[in-house]
Amino acid sequence: MIDEGEIAADYIEELLDICDFDGDIDIEVRGGRSYISVDASGEGSLRVLSKPDTVTALQELTRIAVQTKTGEFSRLILDIGGSRQTREAELGAMVDKAVERLEEGAEAASLPPMSSYERKLVHDIVAARGFVSESEGEGRDRHTVIKRG
Incomplete structure (x- = not known):
């Protein structure tokens, strides 16, 4: 079985690389739902991505990326810089x-x-x-x- 958390983390990692942002990605599964958290040790690099509307948009894009690879609807939750x-x-x-x-x-x-x-x-x-x-x-x-x- 393909792990949606790993697919999502890879997608987010690529996005961070493209934006030249540093971030630590954690994956947690609770109640059958993947939670992806992105945090940065330095100040400010994730601030632009942690705005609520931006997080919501990135979460939807990440869900689409996961669905494209797995063929199944994704309910993952994305948190960037403590936005949740x-x-x-x-x-x-x-x-x-x-x-x-x-x-x-x-x-x-x-x-x-x-x-x-x-x-x-x-x-x-x-x-x-x-x-x-x-x-x-x-x-x-x-x-x-x-x-x-």
Whole structure:
């Protein structure tokens, strides 16, 4: 069986070489999903690649590269320079604001559309805060709605 993590790491390594960036690549598999992390020991070299929209685009390109080699859909997650941890903190802040609206009397609070991975993170954050959430909408409009438990 071809290892999607190895294919993804090779793809990212080639990209870093083309950009002349240094980075250490780690591969981890959790729950059947590959997580690829790229970190740099020096300051700044990955900063341009660690912006959320850039990471999302690179993740999609990497998934396509893996799918081309394996013939199977890839659900890998790419993290560059701690971008996922930064995004998790942003999602936590969004949930906190939504919870405030609920505590002020709102019946429900909707968050903006986001990826399935981000919605899963939001569901976990919401549950940890003692509320319930569900995804609504279709395709690019799919978003999370938070309600009291």
